[in-house]
Amino acid sequence: MLQSGDIAPAFSLPDADMEIFDLASQVGKQNVVLYFYPRDNTPGCTLQAADFSDHEDEFARYDCIVVGVSPDDCLTHAEFRDKEGLSIRLLSDTDTEACRLYKVWQEREVDGVRKMGVRRSTFIIDKAGRVRHALYDVMPRGHAAAVFELVKELESRNAK
Template sequence: MLENQQKAPLFSSPNQLNELVNLSDYAGKKNVVLYFYPKDDTPGCTIEANDFTKLAEEFDKYDTVVIGVSKDSCQSHVEFINKFGLKIDLLADTSGELCESYGVWQERDKNGVKSMAILRSTFIIDKEGTLVDVAYGVTPDNHAQEVLEKVKSL
C-alpha cells in the first residue's frame, strides 16, 4: 500500500472520451484527487460521483482536479456521466494496471465468498506529484466534503 509523502505512481489512462489522461499533465499546475470506486451506476459509487460533482467548482478554486477511476469501459463511463450529469473525468482502467499501481485491487470476502475488487480509496496528489493524503477503504457518505477540507489545507 502507498503512504503519505511518497511520489504518486505515474499513470496514463483513457477517460470517458477515450482521451489519454496522464498524471504529468497536471505537474506544477493542479493538485489531483484520484479516487477509485468499484463500479459505475451502483449506489455507493453514485453517491460519491454526485458529491464530487457538486463540489467540482470548489475543488477548482483550490487548483484541484477530481478524477474517478474504475475498471469500467469508456462507454460505461459516458453512460454514467450522462445519467447523472457528472462534471468529473472518469478513467477506464480496463487492464487494472492503475488499480494495481495504487494498491486498490484487493481480495475481499463478501458473505463468505472471496473475490478480487476495487477497494474504495482516495489519493490527494499535490502539484509536485507527492501523495499528501492516502485513504484506503473509505465510505462514500460525506467523503467528497472531507476530501475538500483536506485540499483546502494544501
Template sequence: MLKAGDPAPDFSNPDADMNIVELSGFRGRDLVLFFYVRDDTPGCTAEAIEFSELEDDFAKLGVSVLGVSRDDCIKHGEFRDKHGISVRLLADKEQTTCRAYGVLQDKEVDGIVRNSLVRSTFIIDKQGIIRHALYGVSSRGHAEEVLQLAALMRKGELN
C-alpha cells in the same frame, strides 16, 4: 499501500470520451484521484455526484478531480450522462492503475475469493507527491472531507 510522502505512481488511462489522461498532465496542479468500485451503484453514484457538485470549489483551490474504476469508457459515458457527472472518469480495465495505487484486495465472499476494489482517494500535490492516501473510505460525505483536506493542504503551501 501508498502513504503520504510517496511519489504518486504514473498512470495513463482513457476517460469516458476515450481521451488519454496521464498523471504527467497534472504537474504544476494539485489532483484528487478517487477510486470507486463500479458505475451506477448507489454508493459510487452518490460519491461521483458529490465530487461533481464540489468541482467548482476544488477548481477555486486549483485542484483537479478524477475518478477511476475498472469499468470501460462506454459504461463511464453512460454513467456520466445519466447522472450529470462532471468530473472526468477514467477507465482502468486492465487494473494497472488500481494495482499501482494498492486499491485492490482479495476478499472471500460465499467461499469464493474475489479481487475487490477498496474505495480510496489520493490527494497529489503539484510535484506528483501523495499528500493524503485515504483507503477504505465511505461514499457519502467523502467529497466534502477531501475538499477540506485539499484546502488545508493549499493553506500550508501558501504559508
C-alpha cells in the same frame, strides 16, 4: 500501501470520451484528487461521484481537479456520467494497471465469495506529484466534503 510523501505512481488512462488522462502531465500545474471506486451505477459509487461533481467548482478554486477511476470501460463510464449528470472525469482502468500501482486492487469477500475488486480509496496528490493524503476504505457519504477540507489545508500550507 501508499503513504503521505510518496511519489504518486504515474499512469495514463482513457476517460469516458476516450481522451487520455496522463497524471504526469498534471505535475507543476494543479493538485489532483484521485479516487478509486468499484463500479459505475451502484449506490455508493453514484453518491460519491455525484458529491465530487457537485463540488467540482469548489475544488477548482483551490487549483485541484477530481478524477475517478474504476475497472469499467469507457462506454460504461460515458453512460454513467450522462445518466447521473456527472462532470468529473471518469477514467477506465480495464486492465487494473492504475489500481495495482495504487495498491487498491485486492481480494475481497462479497456475499461469501472471495474475488478481486477495488478497495474504495482516495489520494490527494500535490502539484509536485507527491501523495499528501492516502485514504483507504472510505465511506461514500460525506467523503467529498472531507477531502475538500484536506485540499483547502494543502493549498493554505502551500500559500505560506
